[in-house]
Amino acid sequence: LPDWAGVVSGFMPGRYAVALLNAGYTDGLGMLPVGFNSLALAAIGVCAGAVGLALFKASPTERQPRRATLGALLALVAWLGVGGVASHTGRLDADALITEGLQEITPEILARISYDDLPEDGSFVTRLAPPFPAGKLPAELEALSARLEDWAPAREGPPVQRIRNLLSAASLADVSRAPREAELARLVFNKLIRDHPPAELRRALAWIILRPSEGSVPTSAPALGLDRSIPEPVVRERNTYYAKKLLGRQLGKLQAP
Numbered sequence: 001l002p003d004w005a006g007v008v009s010g011f012m013p014g015r016y017a018v019a020l021l022n023a024g025y026t027d028g029l030g031m032l033p034v035g036f037n038s039l040a041l042a043a044i045g046v047c048a049g050a051v052g053l054a055l056f057k058a059s060p061t062e063r064q065p066r067r068a069t070l071g072a073l074l075a076l077v078a079w080l081g082v083g084g085v086a087s088h089t090g091r092l093d094a095d096a097l098i099t100e101g102l103q104e105i106t107p108e109i110l111a112r113i114s115y116d117d118l119p120e121d122g123s124f125v126t127r128l129a130p131p132f133p134a135g136k137l138p139a140e141l142e143a144l145s146a147r148l149e150d151w152a153p154a155r156e157g158p159p160v161q162r163i164r165n166l167l168s169a170a171s172l173a174d175v176s177r178a179p180r181e182a183e184l185a186r187l188v189f190n191k192l193i194r195d196h197p198p199a200e201l202r203r204a205l206a207w208i209i210l211r212p213s214e215g216s217v218p219t220s221a222p223a224l225g226l227d228r229s230i231p232e233p234v235v236r237e238r239n240t241y242y243a244k245k246l247l248g249r250q251l252g253k254l255q256a257p
Contacts, residue, residue: 011083
């Protein structure tokens with residue numbers, strides 16, 4: 001939906017009810033991101049209940065007091081109030097809708113992520129080159145590294161989306177069996193570590209792992225020589241693997257360099 005639809009939804013209780021329902025089916029994060037949604041529904045529900053009591057009639061013939069009818073506006077005021085607070089606090093921004101609850105990712109949540117399903121770095125899936133000798137970039141990779149630095153998806157959007165885009169570049173190269181797929185993945189890892197504070201990077205990687213369907217992913221990258229279009233579900237699956245490989249290294253869960 002367009003961005004304006006997301007703003008309008010912030011003034012309606014259905015948006016907050018759906019968020020609560022979705023949280024019940026979200027592995028890892030559970031109910032963490034829905035504190036505001038719960039308060040919003042409670043406020044709307046209390047006001048609606050009060051209006052319902054005011055409008056209640058013991059019999060069909062009983063006349064409705066005028067003040068009770070006017071009190072029905074209280075329900076709409078609650079909708080407007082909740083939407084206004086959500087808008088004022090930035091919760092209705094397009095980027096905020098994608099990452100609501102990101103800051104609530106705790107060390108306990110990070111510790112619950114499993115790495116048992118990861119392919120080996122040298123296997124057919126999600127190849128990853130060893131660290132470059134002495135941290136120096138080989139001459140044959142300088143052009144590829146420069147293109148990665150200039151790649152628009154790596155520089156646009158909130159941090160989580162930029163990180164997702166860069167992981168997608170590694171995934172696209174991996175699925176396409178690009179000649180430098182393993183080296184490109186290492187370049188991506190190096191760039192992510194260099195460009196993002198450790199805490200921010202860890203939370204973002206965990207978010208991508210726990211919510212793989214969030215945000216958007218590029219399905220091709222002609223600027224990086226990856227012209228083949230890859231199905232989005234495949235890119236998201238590989239992104240999860242690469243995110244786990246980097247997060248595991250950041251947390252010391254994986255001993256590989």
